[in-house]
Amino acid sequence: MRLAIVSDIHGNIDALEAVLADIESVGVDGMVCLGDFVGYGAAPNECIARLRPLIEHAVAGNHDWAACGRIKLGYFNPDAAAAARWTTAHLTEEHLTYLRELPMSASWHGIYLVHATPFEPEEWHYVFSPADAAYEMTGCTEQVCVIGHSHYPGTFELAGTTVQYTRQELVRGDKSSRYLINVGSVGQPRDGDPRAAWLLVDDSRFAFEHRRVTYDIPAAMQRVREAGLPPYLADRLQWGE
Numbered sequence: 001m002r003l004a005i006v007s008d009i010h011g012n013i014d015a016l017e018a019v020l021a022d023i024e025s026v027g028v029d030g031m032v033c034l035g036d037f038v039g040y041g042a043a044p045n046e047c048i049a050r051l052r053p054l055i056e057h058a059v060a061g062n063h064d065w066a067a068c069g070r071i072k073l074g075y076f077n078p079d080a081a082a083a084a085r086w087t088t089a090h091l092t093e094e095h096l097t098y099l100r101e102l103p104m105s106a107s108w109h110g111i112y113l114v115h116a117t118p119f120e121p122e123e124w125h126y127v128f129s130p131a132d133a134a135y136e137m138t139g140c141t142e143q144v145c146v147i148g149h150s151h152y153p154g155t156f157e158l159a160g161t162t163v164q165y166t167r168q169e170l171v172r173g174d175k176s177s178r179y180l181i182n183v184g185s186v187g188q189p190r191d192g193d194p195r196a197a198w199l200l201v202d203d204s205r206f207a208f209e210h211r212r213v214t215y216d217i218p219a220a221m222q223r224v225r226e227a228g229l230p231p232y233l234a235d236r237l238q239w240g241e
């Protein structure tokens with residue numbers, strides 16, 4: 001089976017449409033979203049409406065829960081907090097309810113789905129190091145765990161007691177290893193590559209492909225500016241940071 005995993009859309013409909021076209025072109029048997037449908041971008045309702053009928057599961061991101069009032073904005077930086085307030089004011093009641101009811105985690109085809117980390121997902125930790133990854137992998141029993149949150153795609157492999165990290169685009173999995181994979185961000189990449197990111201899983205070959213997709217960045221930037229969101233949230237899209 002070929003499976004598509006998207007995350008961190010952040011209300012960027014231009015990026016989402018490009019990713020969906022890429023997913024369509026490669027052909028998949030199922031799709032899920034790891035959260036942060038909204039926040040930062042100017043098209044939160046459009047992104048939820050577009051993605052919701054296509055995905056089999058979704059889990060909650062911190063920006064989703066900030067927008068619907070389930071978590072406080074205290075630890076958000078000023079731009080993120082301003083965007084969260086803008087998003088709350090613009091989301092439909094139906095979409096606010098959808099975000100509020102998202103679960104923290106799910107298991108799908110033997111893959112553990114969570115936005116931040118498997119261990120204490122509600123703390124919204126980041127995985128920075130191989131040691132972090134080894135610790136986090138104790139938080140689930142699945143051989144493969146996929147995460148978003150940092151907007152920085154990459155793969156941690158646990159073989160025996162050793163964790164290796166790679167940013168290789170195509171990872172051929174080893175059946176005796178475990179994997180913690182950050183799928184990157186559709187709508188606000190932060191690894192210096194402004195192209196939208198998503199993960200293709202081929203479970204019959206046990207292979208993981210980090211795909212990147214060009215999209216109309218000037219259009220997304222203009223939408224953010226016209227919405228009256230903080231200008232840096234438009235600017236950063238062109239740099240992928």
Ligand code: ZN
Binds near residue numbers: 010
């Ligand atoms: Zn995010």
